Amino acid sequence: xxxxxxxxxxxxxxxxxxxxxxxxxxxxxxxxxxxxxxxxxxxxxxxxxxxxxxxxxxxxxxxxxxxxxxxxxxxxxxxxxxxxxxxxxxxxxxxxxxxxxxxxxxxxxxxxxxxxxxxxxxxxxxxxxxxxxxxxxxxxxxxxxxxxxxxxxxxxxxxxxxxxxxxxxxxxxxxxxxxxxxxxxxxxxxxxxxxxxxxxxxxxxxxxxxxxxxxxxxxxxxxxxxxxxxxxxxxxxxxxxxxxxxxxxxxxxxxxxxxxxxxxxxxxxxxxxxxxxxxxxxxxxxxxxxxxxxxxxxxxxxxxxxxxxxxxxxxxxxxxxxxxxxxxxxxxxxxxxxxxxxxxxxxxxxxxxxxxxxxxxxxxxxxxxxxxxxxxxxxxxxxxxxxxxxxxxxxxxxxxxxxxxxxxxxxxxxxxxxxxxxxxxxxx
Numbered sequence: 001x002x003x004x005x006x007x008x009x010x011x012x013x014x015x016x017x018x019x020x021x022x023x024x025x026x027x028x029x030x031x032x033x034x035x036x037x038x039x040x041x042x043x044x045x046x047x048x049x050x051x052x053x054x055x056x057x058x059x060x061x062x063x064x065x066x067x068x069x070x071x072x073x074x075x076x077x078x079x080x081x082x083x084x085x086x087x088x089x090x091x092x093x094x095x096x097x098x099x100x101x102x103x104x105x106x107x108x109x110x111x112x113x114x115x116x117x118x119x120x121x122x123x124x125x126x127x128x129x130x131x132x133x134x135x136x137x138x139x140x141x142x143x144x145x146x147x148x149x150x151x152x153x154x155x156x157x158x159x160x161x162x163x164x165x166x167x168x169x170x171x172x173x174x175x176x177x178x179x180x181x182x183x184x185x186x187x188x189x190x191x192x193x194x195x196x197x198x199x200x201x202x203x204x205x206x207x208x209x210x211x212x213x214x215x216x217x218x219x220x221x222x223x224x225x226x227x228x229x230x231x232x233x234x235x236x237x238x239x240x241x242x243x244x245x246x247x248x249x250x251x252x253x254x255x256x257x258x259x260x261x262x263x264x265x266x267x268x269x270x271x272x273x274x275x276x277x278x279x280x281x282x283x284x285x286x287x288x289x290x291x292x293x294x295x296x297x298x299x300x301x302x303x304x305x306x307x308x309x310x311x312x313x314x315x316x317x318x319x320x321x322x323x324x325x326x327x328x329x330x331x332x333x334x335x336x337x338x339x340x341x342x343x344x345x346x347x348x349x350x351x352x353x354x355x356x357x358x359x360x361x362x363x364x365x366x367x368x369x370x371x372x373x374x375x376x377x378x379x380x381x382x383x384x385x386x387x388x389x390x391x392x393x394x395x396x397x398x399x400x401x402x403x404x405x406x407x408x409x410x411x412x413x414x415x416x417x418x419x420x421x422x423x424x425x426x427x428x
Contacts, residue, residue, distance in 0.1 A: 001025065001026065001027045002025075002026055002027065002047045002048070002117055003026070003027045003028075003029065003044065003045065003046045003047050003048075004021060004026050004027070004028050004029070004046065004047065004048045004049070004050060004113070005029050005030075005031070005037060005040055005041070005046045005048070005049040005050070006018060006021075006028060006029070006030040006031070006049075006050050006051075007030075007031055007032075007033065007034065007036075007037045007049060007050065007051040007052065007055070007060070007063065008030075008032070008051070008052040008055070008079070009032050009033055009052065009055045009056070010052075011032070013052075014030040014031075014032070015030075017030070017050070017109075018030050020106065020109075021113070024110065026113075029044075029046070033055055033056075033057070033058060034051075034055065034057075034058030034059070034060075034062060034063035034066075035058060037049065037051070037063055037067075038063070038066060038067075041067065041070075041071060046071075046074055047074065047075065047117055048074065048075045048076070048077065048113065048116050048117055049067060049071075049074060049075070049076050049077070050076075050077045050079065050113075051063055051064065051076065051077075051078055051079065052078075052079045053078055053079060053080045053081075053087055053088065053091070054080075054081065060078055060079075060091070061087065061090070061091060061094075064076060064078065064091055064094060064095065064096060065094065068094065068095035072095070075097040075116035075117065076091075076095065076096045076097055076116075077096065077097055077098050077099065077100060077112055077113070077116055078091045078096045078098075078099040078100075079099070079100050079102055080099055080100070080101055080102065081101070081102055088101070089334070089336070089370060092334050092369065092370070093368070093369070097115070097116045098112050098115065098116065098334060099334070100112060101337050107142065107312050107315070108315060111142070111315040111316055111319075112315075114316075115316075115319055115332075139153075139172075139175065139176065139179060140313045140316045140317050140320060141313070142312040142313050142316055143305070143309075143310035143311070143312040143313045145305040145309060145310050146305065146310050146313055149176070149302060149303075149304060149305070152302050153176065153179055153180055153183065153302070154183065156180070156300050156302075157179075157180050157182075157183035157184045158183070158184055158185060159300065160184075160185075160271055161271075161299065161300055162252065162271070162272040162273065162274070162296065162297050162299070162300065163177075163180060163272075163273045163274075163300045163301070163302065164274055164275070164276070164280070164297045164298045164300065164301045164302070165177060165273065165274070165275040165276075165301075165302050165304060166275070166276055166279075166280070166301060166302070166303050166304065167275075167277065167303065167304030167305070167306070168277055168304075168306045168351055169277045169350070169351070169353075170307075170350045170351030170352055170353035170354055171304040171305075171306060171307070171351045171352060172304070172351075172352050172353075173235065173275040173277075173304060174193065174233060174235060174275070176302065176304060177191075177193075177231070177233040177273045177275065178191060178233075180231070180273060181230070181231040181233075181271075181273075184231070184271065186229060186230050186231055186271055189227070189228070189229035189230030189231075190226060190227050190228070190229070190230040190231075191227070191230055191231050191233065192223045192226050192227040192230065192231070192232050192233070193232075193233045193234075193235065194207060194208065194223055194232070194233070194234050194235070195235045195236055196234055196235065196236045196237055196238075196239040196240045197235070197236035197239040201241050201244075204240065204241065204244050205244060205247070205260045206220070206222060206259075206260040207222055207223060208222050208223050208224060208244075208248075208257075209222045209224060209247075209251075209257045209258065209259050209260055210222030210224070210225055210257070210259040210260065211259055211260050211261060212259040212260060212261040212262025212264075213262075214261055219259060219262075220259075222257070222259070222260075224251070224257050224268045224270055225257075225266070225268070227270045228268070228269055228270065229269050229270075230270065230271070231270065231271045231272075231273060232270050232271070232272055232273070233273045233274070233275070234272070234273070234274045234275070235274075235275045236275065236276065236277065237274040237275065237276050237280075237297070238276045238277075238278045238280060238283055238288075238289060242288075242289075242290060245289065245290040245293050246290060246293075248293060249290060249292055249293040249296060251268070252272065252293075252296055253296075255267060255268055255269075256268060272297075274297055280294050280297075280298070281294065281298075306348070306351055307348040307351045307352055307355065308347045308348055311344065311345075314343065314344050314355070315344065317352060317355060318335070318343060318355070318359060319332065321355065321356050321359045321360075322359060322363070325359065325360055325363055326363075331369060333363075333366055333369045333370060333371050334369060334370050334371070335370075335371050336370055336371065336372045336373070338372065338373040339362070339371050339372055339373050339375070339376060342373060342376060342380065342381060342384045343355075343358070343376075345384070345393055345394065346380065346383070346384045346387070346393065347387060347392065347393060357377075358376060358377055358380050361375070361376070361377050362375040362376055
Protein backbone atom coordinates (compact mmCIF):
# COMPACT_ATOMS: atom_id res chain seq x y z
CA UNK A 1 0.00 0.00 0.00
CA UNK A 2 1.37 3.41 -0.98
CA UNK A 3 1.98 5.88 1.84
CA UNK A 4 1.03 9.56 1.70
CA UNK A 5 1.92 12.25 4.23
CA UNK A 6 -0.60 15.10 4.59
CA UNK A 7 0.73 18.35 6.11
CA UNK A 8 -1.77 21.12 6.93
CA UNK A 9 -2.59 23.15 10.03
CA UNK A 10 -6.36 22.81 9.37
CA UNK A 11 -7.50 19.71 11.28
CA UNK A 12 -10.79 19.47 9.38
CA UNK A 13 -9.05 19.56 6.01
CA UNK A 14 -6.66 16.81 7.13
CA UNK A 15 -9.60 14.70 8.35
CA UNK A 16 -11.52 15.01 5.08
CA UNK A 17 -8.53 14.35 2.82
CA UNK A 18 -7.43 11.43 4.98
CA UNK A 19 -10.89 9.89 4.72
CA UNK A 20 -11.07 10.34 0.96
CA UNK A 21 -7.57 9.05 0.15
CA UNK A 22 -7.88 6.16 2.59
CA UNK A 23 -11.04 5.19 0.76
CA UNK A 24 -8.96 4.99 -2.42
CA UNK A 25 -6.60 2.48 -0.85
CA UNK A 26 -3.75 4.71 0.32
CA UNK A 27 -2.04 4.55 3.73
CA UNK A 28 -2.37 8.10 5.10
CA UNK A 29 -0.48 9.89 7.87
CA UNK A 30 -1.52 13.47 8.63
CA UNK A 31 0.35 16.05 10.69
CA UNK A 32 -0.34 19.73 11.56
CA UNK A 33 2.99 21.31 10.61
CA UNK A 34 6.48 21.16 9.16
CA UNK A 35 8.29 19.97 12.28
CA UNK A 36 5.89 17.08 12.70
CA UNK A 37 6.28 16.24 9.01
CA UNK A 38 10.06 16.03 9.30
CA UNK A 39 9.70 13.76 12.32
CA UNK A 40 7.26 11.50 10.47
CA UNK A 41 9.66 11.28 7.54
CA UNK A 42 12.40 10.12 9.88
CA UNK A 43 10.14 7.43 11.32
CA UNK A 44 8.91 5.86 8.08
CA UNK A 45 9.12 6.02 4.29
CA UNK A 46 6.48 7.85 2.25
CA UNK A 47 5.75 7.78 -1.47
CA UNK A 48 4.18 11.26 -1.54
CA UNK A 49 3.80 14.37 0.61
CA UNK A 50 0.88 16.80 0.18
CA UNK A 51 1.61 20.07 1.97
CA UNK A 52 -0.10 23.40 2.40
CA UNK A 53 2.02 26.45 1.56
CA UNK A 54 0.56 28.82 4.15
CA UNK A 55 1.50 27.35 7.57
CA UNK A 56 3.25 28.56 10.70
CA UNK A 57 5.82 28.51 12.18
CA UNK A 58 7.42 26.60 9.26
CA UNK A 59 5.74 27.41 5.97
CA UNK A 60 5.35 24.99 3.10
CA UNK A 61 8.23 26.40 1.08
CA UNK A 62 10.65 25.94 3.98
CA UNK A 63 9.38 22.39 4.44
CA UNK A 64 9.76 21.68 0.71
CA UNK A 65 13.37 22.84 0.75
CA UNK A 66 14.25 20.60 3.70
CA UNK A 67 12.38 17.65 2.25
CA UNK A 68 13.89 18.01 -1.21
CA UNK A 69 17.40 18.03 0.23
CA UNK A 70 16.92 14.74 2.06
CA UNK A 71 14.03 12.93 0.34
CA UNK A 72 14.51 13.80 -3.34
CA UNK A 73 12.93 10.51 -4.43
CA UNK A 74 9.58 11.39 -2.81
CA UNK A 75 6.94 13.30 -4.77
CA UNK A 76 5.56 16.55 -3.32
CA UNK A 77 2.27 18.27 -4.12
CA UNK A 78 1.82 21.82 -2.80
CA UNK A 79 -1.58 23.30 -1.90
CA UNK A 80 -2.01 27.02 -2.52
CA UNK A 81 -4.59 29.77 -2.48
CA UNK A 82 -5.42 31.89 -5.52
CA UNK A 83 -3.14 34.65 -4.25
CA UNK A 84 -0.20 32.24 -3.88
CA UNK A 85 0.18 31.09 -7.49
CA UNK A 86 3.61 32.62 -7.95
CA UNK A 87 4.75 30.85 -4.81
CA UNK A 88 3.40 27.56 -6.14
CA UNK A 89 5.19 28.00 -9.46
CA UNK A 90 8.38 28.70 -7.55
CA UNK A 91 7.77 25.49 -5.61
CA UNK A 92 7.64 23.59 -8.91
CA UNK A 93 11.03 24.99 -9.82
CA UNK A 94 12.38 23.92 -6.42
CA UNK A 95 11.33 20.31 -6.75
CA UNK A 96 7.58 20.02 -6.16
CA UNK A 97 5.88 17.63 -8.57
CA UNK A 98 2.72 19.74 -8.94
CA UNK A 99 0.42 22.12 -7.12
CA UNK A 100 -3.33 22.41 -6.52
CA UNK A 101 -5.17 25.69 -6.07
CA UNK A 102 -7.72 25.69 -3.25
CA UNK A 103 -10.55 24.95 -3.64
CA UNK A 104 -10.01 22.09 -6.06
CA UNK A 105 -12.08 19.30 -7.55
CA UNK A 106 -11.77 15.81 -6.11
CA UNK A 107 -10.94 14.27 -9.47
CA UNK A 108 -8.14 16.82 -9.83
CA UNK A 109 -6.74 15.77 -6.44
CA UNK A 110 -6.95 12.05 -7.23
CA UNK A 111 -5.40 12.41 -10.68
CA UNK A 112 -2.57 14.60 -9.40
CA UNK A 113 -1.88 12.02 -6.67
CA UNK A 114 -1.89 9.23 -9.26
CA UNK A 115 0.46 11.15 -11.55
CA UNK A 116 2.90 11.81 -8.73
CA UNK A 117 2.85 8.25 -7.47
CA UNK A 118 3.36 7.00 -11.01
CA UNK A 119 6.59 8.99 -11.20
CA UNK A 120 7.89 8.84 -7.65
CA UNK A 121 6.46 5.76 -5.93
CA UNK A 122 9.12 4.06 -3.80
CA UNK A 123 7.04 0.88 -3.56
CA UNK A 124 8.53 -1.69 -5.99
CA UNK A 125 5.18 -3.38 -6.52
CA UNK A 126 3.72 -0.24 -8.09
CA UNK A 127 4.50 0.25 -11.76
CA UNK A 128 4.54 3.61 -13.59
CA UNK A 129 1.17 5.26 -14.06
CA UNK A 130 0.71 4.25 -17.70
CA UNK A 131 0.93 0.57 -16.75
CA UNK A 132 -0.63 0.80 -13.30
CA UNK A 133 -3.85 2.38 -14.55
CA UNK A 134 -4.28 -0.41 -17.14
CA UNK A 135 -5.37 2.09 -19.77
CA UNK A 136 -5.94 -0.58 -22.44
CA UNK A 137 -3.12 0.38 -24.78
CA UNK A 138 -3.44 4.11 -24.21
CA UNK A 139 -7.16 4.50 -23.48
CA UNK A 140 -7.86 6.86 -20.58
CA UNK A 141 -10.98 5.81 -18.68
CA UNK A 142 -11.50 7.77 -15.47
CA UNK A 143 -15.03 8.66 -16.60
CA UNK A 144 -18.00 6.32 -16.31
CA UNK A 145 -18.70 6.58 -20.05
CA UNK A 146 -15.19 5.50 -21.01
CA UNK A 147 -15.23 2.77 -18.40
CA UNK A 148 -18.23 1.35 -20.28
CA UNK A 149 -16.25 1.47 -23.50
CA UNK A 150 -13.33 -0.38 -21.86
CA UNK A 151 -15.70 -2.97 -20.41
CA UNK A 152 -17.11 -3.53 -23.90
CA UNK A 153 -13.60 -3.91 -25.31
CA UNK A 154 -12.67 -6.50 -22.71
CA UNK A 155 -15.84 -8.48 -23.37
CA UNK A 156 -15.88 -8.47 -27.16
CA UNK A 157 -12.18 -8.38 -28.03
CA UNK A 158 -11.89 -12.21 -27.97
CA UNK A 159 -14.96 -12.64 -30.22
CA UNK A 160 -14.18 -13.33 -33.87
CA UNK A 161 -16.97 -11.12 -35.24
CA UNK A 162 -17.28 -7.70 -36.87
CA UNK A 163 -17.48 -4.60 -34.66
CA UNK A 164 -18.96 -1.18 -35.43
CA UNK A 165 -17.37 1.85 -33.72
CA UNK A 166 -19.55 4.97 -33.63
CA UNK A 167 -18.39 8.38 -32.45
CA UNK A 168 -17.73 11.94 -33.49
CA UNK A 169 -14.67 12.83 -35.51
CA UNK A 170 -11.56 12.94 -33.35
CA UNK A 171 -12.70 10.38 -30.76
CA UNK A 172 -9.79 7.98 -31.33
CA UNK A 173 -11.75 5.26 -33.10
CA UNK A 174 -8.59 3.81 -34.62
CA UNK A 175 -7.01 3.56 -31.17
CA UNK A 176 -10.01 1.59 -29.96
CA UNK A 177 -9.84 -0.65 -33.04
CA UNK A 178 -6.15 -1.32 -32.34
CA UNK A 179 -7.01 -2.07 -28.71
CA UNK A 180 -9.64 -4.61 -29.78
CA UNK A 181 -7.00 -6.22 -31.99
CA UNK A 182 -4.38 -6.21 -29.22
CA UNK A 183 -6.70 -7.98 -26.78
CA UNK A 184 -7.84 -10.58 -29.29
CA UNK A 185 -6.31 -13.91 -30.24
CA UNK A 186 -5.21 -12.21 -33.48
CA UNK A 187 -2.82 -9.77 -31.82
CA UNK A 188 0.31 -11.35 -33.34
CA UNK A 189 -1.11 -11.10 -36.87
CA UNK A 190 -1.32 -7.92 -39.00
CA UNK A 191 -3.55 -4.93 -38.24
CA UNK A 192 -4.38 -3.17 -41.51
CA UNK A 193 -6.30 0.10 -41.99
CA UNK A 194 -8.15 1.85 -44.79
CA UNK A 195 -9.84 5.28 -44.62
CA UNK A 196 -12.77 5.05 -47.00
CA UNK A 197 -13.17 8.84 -47.01
CA UNK A 198 -9.80 9.60 -48.60
CA UNK A 199 -9.57 6.79 -51.15
CA UNK A 200 -10.93 7.45 -54.66
CA UNK A 201 -13.92 5.21 -55.46
CA UNK A 202 -12.06 3.50 -58.30
CA UNK A 203 -9.31 2.37 -55.92
CA UNK A 204 -11.50 0.89 -53.18
CA UNK A 205 -11.97 -2.53 -54.84
CA UNK A 206 -8.31 -3.18 -55.81
CA UNK A 207 -7.05 -1.88 -52.46
CA UNK A 208 -9.45 -4.06 -50.50
CA UNK A 209 -9.67 -7.20 -52.64
CA UNK A 210 -6.49 -7.03 -54.71
CA UNK A 211 -6.00 -7.06 -58.46
CA UNK A 212 -6.23 -10.21 -60.59
CA UNK A 213 -3.44 -11.08 -63.05
CA UNK A 214 -3.87 -9.19 -66.29
CA UNK A 215 -1.63 -9.88 -69.28
CA UNK A 216 1.98 -9.36 -68.29
CA UNK A 217 0.97 -7.81 -64.97
CA UNK A 218 1.10 -10.14 -61.99
CA UNK A 219 -1.72 -10.44 -59.46
CA UNK A 220 -1.63 -8.08 -56.50
CA UNK A 221 -2.82 -8.73 -52.97
CA UNK A 222 -5.35 -6.45 -51.30
CA UNK A 223 -5.84 -5.54 -47.66
CA UNK A 224 -8.03 -8.58 -46.95
CA UNK A 225 -5.11 -10.81 -47.93
CA UNK A 226 -2.48 -8.61 -46.27
CA UNK A 227 -4.42 -8.84 -43.01
CA UNK A 228 -4.58 -12.65 -43.10
CA UNK A 229 -5.17 -13.99 -39.59
CA UNK A 230 -5.43 -10.46 -38.24
CA UNK A 231 -7.72 -7.44 -38.28
CA UNK A 232 -8.85 -5.03 -41.00
CA UNK A 233 -10.06 -1.61 -39.84
CA UNK A 234 -12.23 0.37 -42.25
CA UNK A 235 -12.61 3.96 -41.06
CA UNK A 236 -15.40 6.24 -42.32
CA UNK A 237 -17.32 3.26 -43.66
CA UNK A 238 -20.19 5.64 -44.44
CA UNK A 239 -18.09 7.07 -47.32
CA UNK A 240 -17.84 3.69 -49.08
CA UNK A 241 -19.80 3.70 -52.37
CA UNK A 242 -23.08 1.74 -52.27
CA UNK A 243 -21.90 -0.74 -54.91
CA UNK A 244 -18.81 -1.51 -52.86
CA UNK A 245 -20.98 -1.90 -49.76
CA UNK A 246 -22.83 -4.70 -51.53
CA UNK A 247 -19.54 -6.45 -52.33
CA UNK A 248 -18.41 -6.03 -48.71
CA UNK A 249 -21.63 -7.67 -47.51
CA UNK A 250 -20.95 -10.61 -49.83
CA UNK A 251 -17.44 -10.92 -48.41
CA UNK A 252 -18.78 -11.01 -44.84
CA UNK A 253 -21.39 -13.64 -45.76
CA UNK A 254 -19.02 -15.92 -47.70
CA UNK A 255 -15.67 -15.30 -45.95
CA UNK A 256 -14.14 -15.03 -49.39
CA UNK A 257 -13.15 -12.35 -51.90
CA UNK A 258 -12.80 -12.04 -55.64
CA UNK A 259 -9.91 -9.92 -56.85
CA UNK A 260 -10.75 -6.95 -59.02
CA UNK A 261 -10.83 -8.19 -62.61
CA UNK A 262 -11.04 -11.82 -61.50
CA UNK A 263 -13.73 -14.43 -60.81
CA UNK A 264 -12.04 -17.08 -58.65
CA UNK A 265 -13.04 -16.75 -54.97
CA UNK A 266 -10.22 -16.63 -52.41
CA UNK A 267 -10.91 -17.65 -48.82
CA UNK A 268 -10.02 -15.10 -46.17
CA UNK A 269 -9.41 -15.15 -42.42
CA UNK A 270 -9.85 -11.57 -41.20
CA UNK A 271 -11.70 -9.84 -38.38
CA UNK A 272 -13.47 -6.72 -39.64
CA UNK A 273 -13.77 -3.55 -37.54
CA UNK A 274 -15.48 -0.53 -39.09
CA UNK A 275 -16.04 3.01 -37.85
CA UNK A 276 -18.29 5.93 -38.69
CA UNK A 277 -18.65 9.50 -37.47
CA UNK A 278 -22.16 9.59 -38.92
CA UNK A 279 -25.31 7.85 -37.73
CA UNK A 280 -25.52 4.83 -40.03
CA UNK A 281 -29.14 4.11 -39.12
CA UNK A 282 -30.08 7.58 -40.40
CA UNK A 283 -28.16 6.89 -43.61
CA UNK A 284 -30.02 3.59 -43.99
CA UNK A 285 -33.36 5.42 -43.77
CA UNK A 286 -32.19 7.84 -46.46
CA UNK A 287 -31.03 5.01 -48.71
CA UNK A 288 -27.40 6.14 -48.43
CA UNK A 289 -26.17 2.99 -46.66
CA UNK A 290 -26.88 -0.67 -47.35
CA UNK A 291 -29.46 -1.86 -44.84
CA UNK A 292 -28.34 -5.50 -44.61
CA UNK A 293 -24.70 -4.45 -44.30
CA UNK A 294 -25.65 -2.15 -41.44
CA UNK A 295 -27.42 -4.97 -39.58
CA UNK A 296 -24.41 -7.24 -40.10
CA UNK A 297 -21.97 -4.63 -38.82
CA UNK A 298 -24.02 -3.31 -35.90
CA UNK A 299 -24.51 -6.65 -34.13
CA UNK A 300 -21.60 -5.61 -31.89
CA UNK A 301 -21.44 -1.84 -31.54
CA UNK A 302 -19.36 0.46 -29.35
CA UNK A 303 -20.48 4.06 -28.95
CA UNK A 304 -17.54 6.32 -28.11
CA UNK A 305 -18.45 9.40 -26.06
CA UNK A 306 -17.30 12.88 -27.11
CA UNK A 307 -14.69 14.54 -24.92
CA UNK A 308 -17.16 17.14 -23.62
CA UNK A 309 -19.11 14.34 -21.89
CA UNK A 310 -16.04 12.74 -20.29
CA UNK A 311 -14.35 15.73 -18.68
CA UNK A 312 -12.97 13.58 -15.86
CA UNK A 313 -10.57 12.12 -18.44
CA UNK A 314 -9.12 15.45 -19.55
CA UNK A 315 -6.36 15.81 -16.89
CA UNK A 316 -5.01 12.32 -17.61
CA UNK A 317 -5.34 12.81 -21.36
CA UNK A 318 -3.29 16.00 -21.08
CA UNK A 319 -0.68 14.18 -19.02
CA UNK A 320 -0.59 11.37 -21.58
CA UNK A 321 -0.25 13.77 -24.52
CA UNK A 322 2.51 15.71 -22.77
CA UNK A 323 4.50 12.55 -22.06
CA UNK A 324 4.02 11.34 -25.64
CA UNK A 325 5.39 14.60 -27.03
CA UNK A 326 8.35 14.95 -24.65
CA UNK A 327 11.64 13.11 -24.40
CA UNK A 328 11.50 10.20 -21.91
CA UNK A 329 13.75 11.97 -19.41
CA UNK A 330 11.98 15.35 -19.68
CA UNK A 331 9.91 16.74 -16.80
CA UNK A 332 6.19 17.04 -17.45
CA UNK A 333 5.35 20.78 -17.49
CA UNK A 334 2.85 22.36 -15.12
CA UNK A 335 -0.34 24.11 -16.19
CA UNK A 336 -1.00 27.49 -14.63
CA UNK A 337 -4.55 28.04 -13.26
CA UNK A 338 -5.86 29.97 -16.29
CA UNK A 339 -4.57 27.34 -18.71
CA UNK A 340 -6.14 24.61 -16.56
CA UNK A 341 -9.46 26.46 -16.51
CA UNK A 342 -9.56 26.59 -20.29
CA UNK A 343 -8.28 23.09 -20.98
CA UNK A 344 -10.50 21.42 -18.38
CA UNK A 345 -13.73 23.27 -19.28
CA UNK A 346 -13.55 23.91 -23.05
CA UNK A 347 -16.13 21.82 -24.96
CA UNK A 348 -13.58 20.39 -27.48
CA UNK A 349 -15.61 20.09 -30.71
CA UNK A 350 -12.63 18.28 -32.26
CA UNK A 351 -12.40 15.90 -29.29
CA UNK A 352 -9.09 14.25 -28.35
CA UNK A 353 -7.48 15.05 -31.71
CA UNK A 354 -8.10 18.77 -31.12
CA UNK A 355 -6.84 18.48 -27.53
CA UNK A 356 -3.59 16.94 -28.76
CA UNK A 357 -3.05 19.70 -31.32
CA UNK A 358 -3.64 22.38 -28.67
CA UNK A 359 -1.15 20.75 -26.27
CA UNK A 360 1.44 20.41 -29.05
CA UNK A 361 0.97 24.11 -29.87
CA UNK A 362 1.46 25.04 -26.21
CA UNK A 363 4.59 22.90 -25.94
CA UNK A 364 6.11 24.70 -28.90
CA UNK A 365 5.79 28.00 -27.01
CA UNK A 366 6.42 26.78 -23.45
CA UNK A 367 8.99 28.48 -21.25
CA UNK A 368 10.36 27.55 -17.82
CA UNK A 369 8.40 24.31 -17.65
CA UNK A 370 5.00 26.03 -17.32
CA UNK A 371 2.12 26.20 -19.81
CA UNK A 372 0.13 29.43 -19.56
CA UNK A 373 -3.02 30.74 -21.20
CA UNK A 374 -0.90 32.80 -23.60
CA UNK A 375 0.65 29.62 -25.00
CA UNK A 376 -2.69 28.15 -26.06
CA UNK A 377 -3.96 28.78 -29.62
CA UNK A 378 -5.76 32.11 -29.94
CA UNK A 379 -8.80 30.46 -31.53
CA UNK A 380 -9.17 28.06 -28.60
CA UNK A 381 -8.97 30.84 -26.02
CA UNK A 382 -11.41 32.98 -28.04
CA UNK A 383 -13.88 30.08 -28.37
CA UNK A 384 -13.65 29.40 -24.64
CA UNK A 385 -14.28 33.04 -23.74
CA UNK A 386 -17.20 33.22 -26.17
CA UNK A 387 -18.58 30.06 -24.57
CA UNK A 388 -18.41 31.73 -21.16
CA UNK A 389 -20.21 34.81 -22.47
CA UNK A 390 -22.92 32.76 -24.20
CA UNK A 391 -23.25 30.36 -21.23
CA UNK A 392 -22.50 27.32 -23.38
CA UNK A 393 -19.51 26.79 -21.08
CA UNK A 394 -20.03 26.94 -17.33
CA UNK A 395 -18.09 29.69 -15.60
CA UNK A 396 -16.91 28.31 -12.24
CA UNK A 397 -14.92 31.38 -11.25
CA UNK A 398 -17.74 33.28 -9.52
CA UNK A 399 -18.85 30.24 -7.51
CA UNK A 400 -15.96 30.59 -5.10
CA UNK A 401 -15.32 34.32 -5.21
CA UNK A 402 -14.80 35.80 -1.76
CA UNK A 403 -14.92 32.44 -0.02
CA UNK A 404 -11.85 31.04 1.69
CA UNK A 405 -10.94 27.42 1.20
CA UNK A 406 -11.36 26.64 4.88
CA UNK A 407 -14.78 28.29 4.99
CA UNK A 408 -15.75 26.37 1.87
CA UNK A 409 -14.69 23.08 3.43
CA UNK A 410 -16.65 23.73 6.58
CA UNK A 411 -19.72 24.60 4.50
CA UNK A 412 -19.40 21.23 2.79
CA UNK A 413 -18.50 19.12 5.83
CA UNK A 414 -21.70 17.14 6.10
CA UNK A 415 -22.00 16.60 2.36
CA UNK A 416 -18.39 15.48 1.99
CA UNK A 417 -18.46 13.05 4.88
CA UNK A 418 -21.77 11.55 3.80
CA UNK A 419 -20.89 11.15 0.15
CA UNK A 420 -17.24 10.20 0.58
CA UNK A 421 -15.15 10.33 -2.55
CA UNK A 422 -18.06 11.13 -4.86
CA UNK A 423 -18.25 14.76 -3.72
CA UNK A 424 -15.98 17.23 -5.56
CA UNK A 425 -14.25 19.75 -3.37
CA UNK A 426 -15.17 22.51 -5.78
CA UNK A 427 -18.85 21.66 -6.14
CA UNK A 428 -21.47 24.16 -5.10
